[in-house]
Amino acid sequence: MSCLKCLKYTMCGANFLFFMCGVAIFGFGISLMTKTKVAGLLPSLAFMSVANILFITGIIITCISFLGFLGALKENRCLLISFFILLFIVMLAELAGACILLVYESDIDKRIAADLRTSLKQSIDSRNNTVVKEDDWDLLQQTFECCGIENKTDWEGNIPSSCYVNKLSTDKLFDKGCYNLMKEWFESNLLSTGIGVIVLCSIEVFSILRCSTFPQRVYNDCLIIVFKNIS
Structure with a gap:
């Protein structure tokens, strides 16, 4: 019993830890929506703006982790089974995404590069025609400490303040392009992310196996809830 506890x-x-992380990501996404211009880095996927991705990711993490936390705390079998199903769906989606990246790596690489050039052009045009307002490119360049896709020349002379080491000074520019730095970051974090997901899922799966200790009670609890809702 002590082991089960x-x-x-x-x-x-x-x-609970993942719930708090989900809330933080969700809040950061809303903050970006209100403070920056929502412009996706990949125009072919209009919803793929940094703010939208953080917003959606935060909602998913918050909902699933809350379901798992409440199910474990109350030892409610129906909640735990629902949590396990949702977690399994997320795992399948991650596995499918990894397979697609491996199979179509070169095609995806070319598509992303083309989309980045299109979105950079749109960012340049918007800065020329309207009052300057930060967008996803500013966030990307400040995060990765880069400028443009390959280098500063991609901005066609209209270099934004986010390309500078100090946004209040024009003394020094970031000399590296964002595309290669993004690829390096993704490749360097891919293994550690995969290990983290495996460890997390292992903990969750072992926790869910508690349900199999009392299989009859699982069905009884679920049926009682269903019949109560019907009545």
Whole structure:
């Protein structure tokens, strides 16, 4: 029983931690929506702006982790099974995405490069025609400490303040392009991210296996909830 309690509180703690991370990501996405111009880096996928991605990711993480936390805390089998199903769907989506990246790596690479050039052109045009307002390119360049796709010449002379090491000074520019730095970052973090996902899913799966200890109660609890809702 002590082992099961330890597993229960481990699952509660892990899900609470991810719930707080989800809330933080969700809030940061809303903050970006209000403070920056929502412009996607990939025009062919209009919803793929940094703010939208953070907003959607935050909602998914918050909802799933809250379901797991509440199910583990109350030891409600129906909630735990629902949590396991949602977690399994997310795992399948991640696996499918990884397979697509491996199979179509060269095609995706060319498509992303072309989309980045299109979005950079749109950013340049918007800065020329309207009052300057930060967009996803400013966030990208400040995050990766880069300028343009390949280098500063991509901005066609209209270099934004986010390309400078100090936004209040024009003394020094970031000398590297964003595209190669993004690829390097993705490749360097791919393995550690995969290991983290495997460890997390292992903890969750072992926690869900508690349900199999009392299989009859799983069905009884679910049926009672269903019949109560019907009545």
